[in-house]
Amino acid sequence: MSEHAIEAVGLRRTYRSRTGWLRPQRREVEAVRGVDLTVGNGELFGLLGPNGAGKTTTIKMLNTLLVPSGGSARICGYDVVTRTREVRRRIGYVFGGDRGLYDRLSARDNLRYFAELYGVPGREQRRRIGELLELVRLDGRDDDRVEGYSRGMRQRLHIARGLLHRPRVLFLDEPSIGVDPVAARELRQTVADLAATGTTVLLTTHYMAEADELCGRIAVIANGRIQALGTPAELRRHADGRRVLEVEAYGVTDRQLAAIRTLPGVREASMDVVGAAQVLGVQSDAGYDVQADVLRALDGVRLGRVTARQPTLEDAYVAIVNRVAEERPIEAVAA
């Protein structure tokens, strides 16, 4: 048995696509540009990053759906390119979204089919399927056709499917998309239990709290490369020496946001919309008190609550990703 569940060295992937029919144009996207990763047995590892960072591409190279353009990877010691069968026996894959199921079959039939396909022994199938339906709380609806399921129910069925053959390594690509808060909490509990019983989990998510709660270690990937790697506590240190000011506001313009970014001491400024309000988050060096300057820049805007707090994992994430976004134009010139 290999010491590491997942090992990747210099993993790369370039997509080539042709667009246009009369005058074909070749387009190349370097989705992953050299990822090194080792994940130990039983570890719960998180992969975070903005849209298009290359998370899904990385996962698909590790689970044999894509052949890497460069580098190599091994799962439980088996190479993902040359020992595909061995790798596939040991992995489960769950992706977010509601596709990938047979709509006109029931949940039970879907699981039965995949149990056959994934080689779950016949006499064990019934019990295993019952167990999993109960785990994802689809028992009772299991004989209804999947086409009548809600998004979250489909997602839960996906998860049951991924677990059918008791994989040693589980790839979860945004498994909590469209799952309601209570079910999401149960899902987190399930994932934590799996990891506690020795399953290795590689998880991608856009919910920082989820990653913070679950993952032993996290890699932040952006622009096809790992930008930071460590425990949630270690990552939080990327925002060390910073303070966060949160301002609830109504009607902040892009111009004002840009002006705030240039204030002395301000490191990042971002804006989220929460209901009718905007929430402006300003990260600054701890030595500066930027509150007065920020409020002055927002002159004339109706404001709500103003709070100052310690940075969270999310702030650290924003700091890491924004640093990369700033570096990117320089890189483009170099290339």
Next chain:
Amino acid sequence: MLAVGALLHAKQLSRSPFEITTALIVPVVQATLAVYLFRAGGEPGRLLEAAVGAGLMGVWSSVLFGSGGAIQNQRWLGTLEMIMLAPRPPALVVLPITLATALTGTYAMVATLVWGRLLYGIPLDFARPLLFAVAVPGCILGLGMFGLLLASTFVLLRNANALTNTLEYPIWLVSGMLVPITALPAWTGPVAAVLPTTWGARAVREAATGSGPVWPSLGICLAISLACLALGALMMTHVERRARAAATLALA
């Protein structure tokens, strides 16, 4: 694995509203067509043969469209990645799907016969009912295996859909499902001889009318189909590898 897979795929296929509508209408049309063709030809004694031939056309259409589109279909459903992820040779993963298309096609055969009986009073007196009961599943199995070759070929070819439409009628004709092969120009002979559909159709017809021994034809049909299966399996492995390199398993 193959049996459960084929049955469940047949279930999924047969529940499509489109399939159900076609399945209701097509056999009636086919039965009618067969009856009038042969009545016009002044050979009412061969009505049963005609109905069986029409039923086979139904099976063939189902295999051609179903298997030809099998991969594309799974890709649209988003299930292609999930089934390819199974620790099995890709051919074994796709075979149940093509068998399922042949299986749903059987319904066309049965329905055509039933409609022929109900609407036109075609007597269903098979010369060798037992052999008929063996020949039909045999023919279906053969077509399902042939389907795998189709499935893998169609992934490789870009304009597969156009090809599907152009293949439907010629193969009906050449295989002698409706018109005896002897009535066709001589050059079609060799083509017909390598198509499993020809031998399958012949076996089924022989069983229905007692016009010849069934086993040799059925044997040849299955032998050719097995060859298609082997070839299809090789191609499938190749196709799968290529798809993993080109990132075409997902719906991009």
